Amino acid sequence: NKSDTLKFPSEGSTEFDGTEYVQIPDSDNLSFDNYTVSFWAKFYSVSGGIYGFINKYDEGTSSKREWRVIFEGGVTKFVQYNSASQAQKLVANTTSESANVWNHYAFTHDGSTMTAYRNGIAEGTTTTGGAHSTLNKSDRDVLISAYFNSGSITNAQDFHGQLANLAIWSRCLEPEEIQSIQNKSYSQLKGVEKTSLVSWWGLDSASNGVVQPATGE
Secondary structure, three states: OHHHOOOOOOOOOEEEEOOOOEEEOOOHHHOOOOEEEEEEEEEOOOOOOOEEEEEEOEOOOOOOOOEEEEEEOOEEEEEEEOOOOOOEEEEEOOOOOOOOOOEEEEEEEOOOEEEEEEOOEEEEEEEOOHHHOOOOOOOOOEEEOOEEEOOEEEOOOOOEEEEEEEEEEOOOOOHHHHHHHOOOOHHHOOHHHHOOEEEEEOOOEEEOOEEEOOOOO
16 A cells, blocks of 8 residues: 555755764763664665674774674674673674665664564564673764774774664664654654654754764654
8 A cells, every 4th residue: 555655754864975974972871771773774885894884882892882783794783792791692684785775774672682673574583681681881972874993983884875863762662663653754753652762863964074963852
């Protein structure tokens, strides 16, 4: 049905060419146990290495307590690190991406299971538990289209593409909620969809060549 067709809901987006990035100041609200991270993305290229394009992560530190969204092997993944073991847990979508196509992505964690969604469909799950049932606080900022390496910002893993409607909840959204919010901009969210919503960045403005996040809540 026409009403069931997934359409890009935004009036604008932010383009990244490998040199620009968004830096979001550190906050306790950006380190979480249960979470949902969702966004729209268009990749200009679906070949090559790893693109760590949404990162609360420092590659050069000996104690990893971070999370990141990466594009690797043709699919999107969410990776979380535990400070005690430095081991990682990741969940991946299974659909191979195509270049220059908008898709919606969401990654959730309910304290025991990580789930990866693509266009509202759950494509991958990973059981956490034990040391990975919680995600300890990192003191790094969130970087979009860049990451920290030993405390310095780097674009070594260049991301070329567009992003919009990056949102973070401090709870695990239900599948029907993800299917609802993917079709909406911030002003269209209703009722429980805003419950535990930490931040929403439309990513639809830029100034002087340095990308600036739109005001969120």
